[in-house]
Amino acid sequence: HEILADNEALANHNRAHFLAHGVYVLNLMSAPGAGKTSLLERTLAELSPRYRIGVIEGDVYGREDADRIEKHGVPVVQINTGGACHLDAHLVHDQLERFDLDQLDVLVIENVGNLVCPAEFDLGETDKVMVLSVAEGDDKPKKYPVMFHVARVLLLNKIDLLPHVSFDVARATRDARALNLDLDVFPVSATTGEGLEPWYRWLEGRIARAK
Amino acid sequence: HEILADNEALANHNRAHFLAHGVYVLNLMSAPGAGKTSLLERTLAELSPRYRIGVIEGDVYGREDADRIEKHGVPVVQINTGGACHLDAHLVHDQLERFDLDQLDVLVIENVGNLVCPAEFDLGETDKVMVLSVAEGDDKPKKYPVMFHVARVLLLNKIDLLPHVSFDVARATRDARALNLDLDVFPVSATTGEGLEPWYRWLEGRIARAK
Ligand SMILES: Nc1nc2c(ncn2[C@@H]2O[C@H](COP(=O)(O)OP(=O)(O)OP(=O)(O)O)[C@@H](O)[C@H]2O)c(=O)[nH]1
Ligand SMILES: Nc1nc2c(ncn2[C@@H]2O[C@H](COP(=O)(O)OP(=O)(O)OP(=O)(O)O)[C@@H](O)[C@H]2O)c(=O)[nH]1
Ligand SMILES: [Mg+2]
Ligand SMILES: [Mg+2]
Ligand SMILES: [Zn+2]
Ligand SMILES: [Zn+2]
Numbered sequence: 001h002e003i004l005a006d007n008e009a010l011a012n013h014n015r016a017h018f019l020a021h022g023v024y025v026l027n028l029m030s031a032p033g034a035g036k037t038s039l040l041e042r043t044l045a046e047l048s049p050r051y052r053i054g055v056i057e058g059d060v061y062g063r064e065d066a067d068r069i070e071k072h073g074v075p076v077v078q079i080n081t082g083g084a085c086h087l088d089a090h091l092v093h094d095q096l097e098r099f100d101l102d103q104l105d106v107l108v109i110e111n112v113g114n115l116v117c118p119a120e121f122d123l124g125e126t127d128k129v130m131v132l133s134v135a136e137g138d139d140k141p142k143k144y145p146v147m148f149h150v151a152r153v154l155l156l157n158k159i160d161l162l163p164h165v166s167f168d169v170a171r172a173t174r175d176a177r178a179l180n181l182d183l184d185v186f187p188v189s190a191t192t193g194e195g196l197e198p199w200y201r202w203l204e205g206r207i208a209r210a211k
Numbered sequence: 212h213e214i215l216a217d218n219e220a221l222a223n224h225n226r227a228h229f230l231a232h233g234v235y236v237l238n239l240m241s242a243p244g245a246g247k248t249s250l251l252e253r254t255l256a257e258l259s260p261r262y263r264i265g266v267i268e269g270d271v272y273g274r275e276d277a278d279r280i281e282k283h284g285v286p287v288v289q290i291n292t293g294g295a296c297h298l299d300a301h302l303v304h305d306q307l308e309r310f311d312l313d314q315l316d317v318l319v320i321e322n323v324g325n326l327v328c329p330a331e332f333d334l335g336e337t338d339k340v341m342v343l344s345v346a347e348g349d350d351k352p353k354k355y356p357v358m359f360h361v362a363r364v365l366l367l368n369k370i371d372l373l374p375h376v377s378f379d380v381a382r383a384t385r386d387a388r389a390l391n392l393d394l395d396v397f398p399v400s401a402t403t404g405e406g407l408e409p410w411y412r413w414l415e416g417r418i419a420r421a422k
Contacts, residue, residue: 031243032326032355033347060327060357064350083357085296085327113355114325115243116271116296135346135369136244139275144243144324146271146294161346161375 007121010089014096014124021101024210025109026203027123029147030131031140032113035157037065038190039131040108044072046200051105051207056095058087058112065110075099086117089124106207115140119147126210127152134158134167141175149179153186155199160189218332221300225307225335232312235421236320237414238334240358241342242351243324246368248276249401250342251319255283257411262316262418267306269298269323276321286310297328300335317418326351330358337421338363345369345378352386360390364397366410371400 018025028036037057044053055076057065066078077095079087092109099107109125111118119128130151132140135158141148148154154176156169173185184202188195229236239247248268255264266287268276277289288306290298303320310318320336322329330339341362343351346369352359359365365387367380384396395413399406 031324032351033242033344059354062350062354064354083327083331085325112327113242114296114327116294116323116325120294133244133346135344135372139273140243143270143273143275158346161372164372164375 004120007089010093011122011124014089014093017096017101018107018124018126021104022211023101023104023107024207025107025123025125025127027109027111027118027125027128028131029111029118029128029151030113031115031133031136034113034131034133034136035155035190036110036113036131037068039155039157039188040110041068041072042190042193042196043108043200043203044069044074046196047106047203048072048074052103053106053108054099054104056092056107056109058091058110060085060112081112085112085114086121087111087123088121092123105211115144115147119150127206129153129155131155131157132172134161134169135165138168138172138175141172141179145179148176148183151180151183153184153199153202156185156187157190159187159194160192215331218300221304222333222335225300225304228307228312229318229335229337232315233422234312234315234318235418236318236334236336236338238320238322238329238336238339239342240322240329240339240362241324242326242344242347245324245342245344245347246366246401247321247324247342248279250366250368250399251321252279252283253401253404253407254319254411254414255280255285257407258317258414259283259285263314264317264319265310265315267303267318267320269302269321271296271323292323296323296325297332298322298334299332303334316422326355326358330361338417340364340366342366342368343383345372345380346376349377349379349383349386352383352390356390359387359394362391362394364395364410364413367396367398368401370398370405371403
């Protein structure tokens, strides 16, 4: 458990940086392919005209996601873990100097696609936001409970696929809420745009509080 | 790297057990919710009348998957890692005494849903089989290359969803094959049954070789 204790200390160090500069920080987590980058692209299109947003992309290899985000004209850094299945506070800390935190309102950190380990490594974020795609199945809160327990928000994505999969929204929401009474659940589709307005409003409320 | 060296030794120990009893062993891996258990249920329905099949289910928590497999009337054991994001040879070894390997032709080990770490931990299996759902996106071979590199077979699942997602089958197959020239790719749907025959025949061929 030494690893987690070291990580915790560095996460609090990162958090102090963010608080000193009034930056709201999001740790975006999900299984691979749930739609983190797609939802981030939609969110940037909506909010980057009114807020100064930076992005840190975390992946094992490659810069596919950073290339997608760069097209939105916001500062983005790609971290490659080279094998680790999650980001940690150390990897994030090393990239902070590449941003001018005085010029940011929001920093979004997209974590490595993994429903297990990212939940245990605090990065210094303000909020953890997780994405669950309806294509993954409604048993995930029961099978991967820690992520649902630590998240502030659950974006239930790809609801456009509901007619084609057997996903019980009420069951998944009930099971997730049983793990976390404070969890806000937003059914959305990054493809059609359905349900995104309440998510944008929630996010703006959190950004305002961080000021 | 000490952890991997110890694991390797125990994996070879497991493999010796399996070879001595002529059991063909599969390590089934994917991201969470790609369809491992659904494909296993289809495969059991087809093959368990002709082969003696046992199953080890690996999850962080819960026994949802073992409960689904039990309904197919085959011996199944549920391993809970309690936090680890992958199975290892030690966890598997501890469960082998719960099976009579002389009474088995096939042992399927369904790994924890994770596209990263399971690829690095040999369990003593004969073949690694991975599942990629078309709902996850066609960039996964580039972003999570190790799993595609070590797999013997790629089951490209949920092809019934192709009309509703932007997944380029040719690109994903090309990128996966660039990582692994020997990779057999089977486009399938566990829901409709489409494409499963070639997978069943491939499996029967491998079982026969293990005898
Ligand atoms: N039908 C549908 N497809 C979606 C939706 N959101 C994302 N996708 C698709 O899902 C796939 C994965 O989307 P990404 O945004 O790359 O997912 P991700 O979580 O960032 O993936 P990783 O970073 O690799 O873990 C892509 O093919 C997207 O087009 C949605 O709301 N509906
Ligand atoms: N449309 C469609 N849905 C599928 C298909 N195969 C599985 N599913 C659905 O995908 C979800 C997940 O399936 P599972 O078989 O539980 O996936 P898994 O890989 O075993 O999941 P974990 O063990 O939790 O990692 C469920 O809702 C299934 O009904 C398919 O071929 N097409
Ligand atoms: Mg992404
Ligand atoms: Mg399963
Ligand atoms: Zn991990
Ligand atoms: Zn792991």
